[in-house]
Amino acid sequence: MSRLKRCGNTKKQCLILTLALKSNSSHLRELDLSVNIIGKGVKHLCDILKDSQCKLERLRLSFCHMPEEGCSALTSALKSNPSHLRELDLSKNKLGDSGVKNLSDLLMNPQFNLEKLDLNVCSITEKQCVILFLALKSNPSHLKELDLSRNQIKNTGVKHLCDVLKDSECKLERLRLSCCYMPEEGCSALTCALKSNPSHLRELDLSKNELGDSGVKNLSDLLMNPQFNLEKLDLNKCNITEEQCVILTSALKSNSSHLRELDLSRNIIGNRGVKHLCVILMDIHCKLERLSLQECGITDVSSLTQSLTISKALQFLKELDLSFNKLGDSKQWLSDVLQDSNCDLRVDISSPYF
Template identity: 45%
Template sequence: TKCSLIFIINKQITWTEILVYRISLINCSLTDECCAALASALSSKFLRLTFLNLSANYLGDSGVKLLSSGLENPNCKLEALCLQRCNLTKESCTVLASALSSSSSTLKRLDLSKNELQDSGVKLLSTGLENPHCKLEKLELKRCNLTEESCDVLASALSSNSSNLKELDLSNNELLDLGVKLLYHYTLTAYTLNTHLIYCCVYAFVKISNPVIELSLVYNKPGDSGVKELSNLLYDGQCKLEQLE
């Protein structure tokens, strides 16, 4: 039923402008067949879609591959794409990296949370993040089975002069303190990280020359000593933290 709706829209856009800015099709039992229809719609110069949420659908890597033809089309105006829990693997990261590298890419937010991307997937995705054409400002990779290896790769991408990334969510991954330490040289507006001890986090994000203003340490084990160290640094004149979880 949902696919039929998209195909109807496709037929209509040949003669009228569709003023649709946001579409959410969360948990609608969609498959890769729907992605082909959506790609066609995104490629139309008559559609002004800027936000698309396909989370909790069994799209798979084949679905993302079909969708990418629309993402790379010059007529595509999409700025936010949410693909949480869509049964994606590292293969999707290759396709998305290509889309982010497109000279016509307009994507500013990408949510790939709750997919089994692993470190190898992030490594593939980073080729797009480092591309000068990439306009991504917010990347969400919650619960993607990542380790400190992903932090090393992301640190390299963030060091690129062309990087526009301002927000990075890596919560519910086994990054450990080592992973956080790899990231600390690179400043983002907001970090949401999952680490086991607090002292590296504190050093990394409160003491750097251009510190973050939002920091989440939810689901960590800092202990009383870690919290005491954090509180001392909050009094530091260099601390610009505005939001702490």
């Protein structure tokens, strides 16, 4: 294992390092060169990856200032020796058409059993998303974690992603699609597709996308499914209204035992939404550990305070974020009650308004 993340390595230093690794790569299983300027070192890294003696399982190259031709060379090199790699992080690099094409070829290879793929902020276009998802569709059974956040998936890309998610061979456990420019109809199609194959997913991040009424309805149906054992749900800044929040929380109430983290920050939850969340917290099956309600238009947390004190929620809840809400006097009431309870809960009630 070699972890050299954020070491300030220059192009020259990366060149020396990759040359050294090239001479003895057979034992290396994990390599992290993230947040370094690889530069011409990518050529020697490619030579390592092509070597039949190389048995690298985890490769992380996030934010390595690799140009399009560097990403293309790297993904091409991986095609030469595909059978060992299980985790690949190319986030915050620009893949370009050739990089996406090589990666897609790799994903279609039945010898390539990748379990985790991070392509967060890779400037992937809608057209490139289609190419990637078509490749994933042909060989979906090994991938467990996919992060495509901050890429322009849009409607056409979503359509092909839905085909992957519906496949009974797909066993994806973590799906992150934050800020993917998905309009309401795209989110609706995606949440509908998840209903077809609900049993594996444990983490879903749809933050900074527009769910709309249909997306909220499909997601609610999914949350009520006893086969759906989601543990982490991120809906930060999804333009969820107070009425939609009521629908979501009602769904969560019917199947709350698995959820550990819920982020509804920057949505118009209001006091009514909080009251419905309280019903979940008071459920004896609820084991929520982190609840984020930052900037949700909340002015009164008296119902939340009461539900925390009379339920078992404080046995499990570790983080509660109520920052950037105009809580007024109820803020002090919440602080006093939690202080008296001697619980380990970390509460953020900071606000620019006071």
